[in-house]
Amino acid sequence: MSSEARTITYSPSFTVVPTHECFNRCGYCNFRAEAGSDWLTPEAARQLLEPLRRTGVCEILVLSGEVHPRDRRRGDWFSMIESLCAVALELGFLPHTNCGILSFAEMRALQQVNCSMGLMLEIESDRLLESVHRHAPSKIPALRVEQLAWAGELGIPFTTGLLLGIGETWAEREATLQTIARLQERYGHIQEVILQPHRPGGAQHWSGEALGEAELLETVRLARSILPAEITLQIPPNLVVDLLPFLEAGVRDLGGIGPVDVVNPDYAHPLVARLRGNLQEAGWKLKERLPVYPHLYGRVPTALRQTLRTHLQSFLDSPILRKKK
């Protein structure tokens, strides 16, 4: 393999949670809280983000619980997320938002203040609406497929993925991957697919077990055989013991790495320096990337382009990327 092929990327990121409040109750969720839990104000967001300037963080990952589209507080919830992204941008960061199901107008509005966005397809199976997704209307597969198509129509660089080990069959995994491949063929906006193994935490209702690594590895191989080559496969490094077999099977990205994984708070992210060292010993080079992949830079709103260029320049200037003399 050429040295170029032995590169694996990650995004230096920091996660901000507008609210843990969510009207869905996914059986596997360790993140959600009941209505009435705190919402983040733009002032609090500014205080949180200000100290992160010039620390190497590029991406602000906005991950949120959801307020029902027909709830009278939906407008306020949406405005909170929009202003949070605006604050992040103003401070020189690049937002990537995954706040669940959006109306077409909401998605278009968030596009203006995000360099990419995301929504996990999870598993395209109506059967799961009787188990883990029984109380989660946002997880109706047809709704989520429509969201991915809307993002495509709007030309938003997009991250999606599968949540694995939630009671799905191999046929359902395959069908989910095929749907993503079909959407990509039509719109070309999907930059990466996360293969997210279910990991149990203290707060979830459902008592399912963790997905085994051998099965995850098999799924990576399946994904690589179904998805077009321009879609990067991502595995969260804090949810597997040994990354190397996954890299051999075609994983080329580790996603956002920051102080905490708010979705799986019991699983600490590895330290980047340590990860870099371990990967280097195995012949892999760990490299920073922005929340948008290079072939989609052209789809980033013009108002965000200067910030994009600034971060790219700082990558080029950083000592670890400087060429050996």
Ligand SMILES: O=c1nc2n(C[C@H](O)[C@H](O)[C@H](O)CO)c3cc(O)ccc3cc-2c(=O)[nH]1
């Ligand atoms: O640290 C995490 N980052 C998560 N991310 C962050 C992701 O790794 C990066 O934001 C993207 O690679 C963009 O840079 C998600 C992004 C999405 O669009 C959709 C789902 C996730 C899920 C997680 C997650 O569980 N934990």
Ligand SMILES: C[C@H]1O[C@@H](n2cnc3c(N)ncnc32)[C@H](O)[C@@H]1O
């Ligand atoms: C943000 C994304 O996090 C994933 N997610 C939610 N709960 C868990 C869990 N216990 N283990 C792994 N991933 C999870 C879902 O796929 C969601 O879409």
Ligand code: MET
């Ligand atoms: C912890 S999940 C955060 C994103 C959103 N609520 C979803 O499930 O798609």
Ligand code: SF4
């Ligand atoms: S996974 Fe997302 S949609 Fe489901 S309960 Fe948790 S926060 Fe809500």
